[in-house]
Amino acid sequence: MTTSVPRLAPSPAPLLFQGLTGALAGAAAASAAYSLLTRRPAVPGGGGGRPAPRPAPDDSRPVPPGRWQRTNFRGRTVTLHQGTALACGVCAATALVPGPDPRVRAASALAAAGAAAFGVYDDLAGSARARGLRGHLGALARGRVTTGMVKVAGIGATGIAAAGLLRRSPPDTLLDGALIAASANLLNLFDLRPGRAAKVALLAAAPALASPAAPLLGPVVGASAVLLPDELAERCMLGDAGANALGAALGAAAAARAPRPLRAALLGGVVALTLASERVSFSRVIDRVPVLRRLDRWGRRE
Secondary structure, eight states, X not given: OOOOOOOOOOOHHHHHHHHHHHHHHHHHHHHHHHHHHTOOOOOTTXXXXXXXXXXXXXXXXXXXXXXXXXXOTTSXXXXXXXXXXHHHHHHHHHHHSSSOOHHHHHHHHHHHHHHHHHHHHHHHHOOSSSOHHXXXXXXXXXXXXXXXXXXXXXXXXXXXXXXXXXXXXXXXXXXXXXXXXXXXXXXXXXXXXXXHHHHHHHHHHGGGTTSTTHXXXXXXXXXXXXXXXXHHTTSBOOHHHHHHHHHHHHHHHHHHHSOHHHHHHHHHHHHHHHHHHTTSOHHHHHHHSHHHHHHHHTTOOO
16 A cells, blocks of 8 residues: 655745746846846047037927937836846746746747747837727727727737746636736736836745746846936836736746646735726825835935
8 A cells, every 4th residue: 555745845945046047047137138138339530438429509499209218207208128137037047947847948938939929019119099998999899900809919929929838728728818918917007107117026926036936026126226316316117028028927926836826816816906996096006105105206216
């Protein structure tokens, strides 16, 4: 007669080491990508590191934002390169961090990269005429396909593809793909003030750095934290690329490591918050709750 030996839960120490290693790798990769993307072009014929000339001092007209620039809620011009750099940092660190098997690495990287790619498309080609899920569906009902709707469909497809890499049953694949896509969309709804979406990602990921999802969440923590000071100083913004990538990475970590009941509960909560955002302003709720208001404004210029 044989008796089964119960599986012991993994020790938190190695998981914490993997999570912190992923955070360091994510911070280094995101910082390097951000430095490269925001490097000023050299003066033609000059040294390689010399900055571009400033506009003539007598020209007081405002300079319109460039292709990779936007005007934030306060009217300041900021760069969108933070989002691309953050996605690069998360994907690079996910490929390097010790622990996950190749399929899990590929699923997490695909989820973040796909969300970032469709986010970049919406950042650069989109308009503000249709907002929210209701706005995009309304435009579709009138026969107009918005860039936001293309993004939703694209992130949904890459979410399903990423979930398929985990090689689970079809119902689980649909559940995981929906969780990845819905998480990507939800985090983007918080990207209305400097640092807000990154803080939400940090609050969601940091407490789980000693859990089985640590190797996948460490890159999110590191990449978000290292670029947060520049975002709080209103020199850059996540845009759809960065916010969608962060949400997709969080969703992929949950899809890969959480048991099915927890994944289903997380999906239900994410969908509920998304639907609530169509009727309730997250910014108003945050401003009305003192603790949330202080956390939201921490580090920002007021």
